Amino acid sequence: METNAKLLEDSLLVIWNNRDAGQRLTAMAAIYADDIIFYESNEGPAIQGNAAINDVIAGLQSQWPVEFKFELTAAAKVNHQVQHIEWQLGIPGESPVATGMDIAIIDNGKIKSLHLLLDVPEK
Numbered sequence: 001m002e003t004n005a006k007l008l009e010d011s012l013l014v015i016w017n018n019r020d021a022g023q024r025l026t027a028m029a030a031i032y033a034d035d036i037i038f039y040e041s042n043e044g045p046a047i048q049g050n051a052a053i054n055d056v057i058a059g060l061q062s063q064w065p066v067e068f069k070f071e072l073t074a075a076a077k078v079n080h081q082v083q084h085i086e087w088q089l090g091i092p093g094e095s096p097v098a099t100g101m102d103i104a105i106i107d108n109g110k111i112k113s114l115h116l117l118l119d120v121p122e123k
Contacts, residue, residue: 005076007031007111008083008104012070019061024054033110040116067091073099081106 010031018024028036028050038047040056047053061068074086083104088096100118104111 005078005083005085007106007109008085008102009072009076011104011111011114012072012085012087012102016057016070019066021054021058024057025050028054031111032114033107033112036111036114038114038116041118064089065091068097083111 010027014027015024015031018027032050032053034050035048036050036053038053038056040047047056068090069092070087070089071092072085073088077084083106084101086101087099089098090096098118100116103115103117105113
């Protein structure tokens with residue numbers, strides 16, 4: 001059982017911040033279960049597998065300035081097999097363009113499912 005949220009931190013900081021698809025896939029093999037499921041939104045379909053998630057990341061990154069980075073905004077939390085982190089996205093030192101949290105379910109030392117909860121901007 002994971003006793004800290006290192007896997008989820010690495011998911012965000014090592015995988016999602018990396019702009020090299022090959023390096024991401026290598027990191028994914030160490031952090032994500034082979035049959036990982038990523039839930040990007042409640043309305044969208046589940047995205048399964050490292051290759052599919054890698055494609056999602058590449059598509060999103062192609063829309064962002066190269067300076068964009070994910071940064072943790074609070075200490076990671078863990079409760080048995082559940083890990084949680086809060087983050088912001090944007091150019092470091094400037095106001096973030098997005099904020100949210102990731103929740104992961106850990107199984108056999110890897111992330112089995114990853115759930116994104118994106119903060120909705122106030123109107």
